[in-house]
Amino acid sequence: MLLTNLSQVLTRNDDLLHASSTLLVNMPQDNFADHLKQLSQNSDITFFDTQYDAHLFHQSFSYANAVFSSCYKSEHLHDLVIMTFPKSKAELNFILAMLSESLTEDARILVVGENKSGIKSLHKLTQSYHQFVEKIDAARHCLLFEMAITTLPKFTLEDWYKTYHITINNQSCTIAALPGVFSQNGLDKGTKVLFNYLPSNLSGQVLDFGTGAGVIATYLGKSNPNIALTLADVSALALASAEKTLSLNGLTGKLIATDSLSAISSQYDHVVTNPPFHQGTKTHYAATETFLAGINRHIKPEGSLTVVANSFLKYQPIMEKCFMNVSVLGIQQGFTVYSARGKSRLSS
The missing domain is CATH 3.40.50.150 (Vaccinia Virus protein VP39)
Structure with a gap:
């Protein structure tokens, strides 16, 4: 299966993709995970999807965990998160706050999205959450950002x-x-x-x-x-x-x-x-x-x-x-x- 434009932008930056435990959040339905596995054979890979069709697709990767839920929690901390910019801007901080308790202190967060998705406003939208936001790449009508988030209050779905x-x-x-x-x-x-x-x-x-x-x-x-x-x-x-x-x-x-x-x-x-x-x-x-x-x-x-x-x-x-x-x-x-x-x- 051909890689989507979003995944192709990520593969241009292999130096950022090495990790011991990677969390893929609402990623496209393609074979990008195979590329990650080739880069780091011993890396643990987990898919987290809030869309059921994507979850069904990602379940087919036998070497990875696949989670479908409204709320992600893991005792096993991730040192790399790769996520697509959500279709709703309101969802962005919700996801970041949710994931904050499942990350290592030095975790790298990569956010990729189409130019017209609203990702250009990533810095502004996350200004109360991020330590830094940096544009890494632009290609195939997509943008790739790296960011880190601050220590946040304990996440509670009810809030x-x-x-x-x-x-x-x-x-x-x-x-x-x-x-x-x-x-x-x-x-x-x-x-x-x-x-x-x-x-x-x-x-x-x-x-x-x-x-x-x-x-x-x-x-x-x-x-x-x-x-x-x-x-x-x-x-x-x-x-x-x-x-x-x-x-x-x-x-x-x-x-x-x-x-x-x-x-x-x-x-x-x-x-x-x-x-x-x-x-x-x-x-x-x-x-x-x-x-x-x-x-x-x-x-x-x-x-x-x-x-x-x-x-x-x-x-x-x-x-x-x-x-x-x-x-x-x-x-x-x-x-x-x-x-x-x-x-x-x-x-x-």
């Missing part, structure tokens, strides 16, 4: 949740979200529109796919006390946020980490989703299109799918190939809400 309150159709909900989680700062427009068209009097098994902080599931759970909730997302930070949100609202649900439909196996009476279509700074449709093309296999014969999406996204033709009945429930503020029922024979 990083941001909470806010919403009232929808007379239902009051408390939402908790970690940095980088969709809708961390408030209810997004798409979900606001979706709330106007959600099916009423739900019963049975309900799946909130791409749950984020659990906003949709929480509203459904409080409005329909007899349903059994399942919340699915690719992000460990989202799942931790959704679990916290459920708890704050006196609800329970099953949480599933999944790459699109990879871990979805049950049959549901209703599936509701405001699917993401951005991956970092890029527009990315593949995961949602795969979901729409396959979710009918997980909906009971009399069940339904309700989707809200930006109106410019061409999701309706995909749904019409998989469901017998697809209708538009409403269009507001640039978003369209779709309802789908009945498995199409063409999709069997």
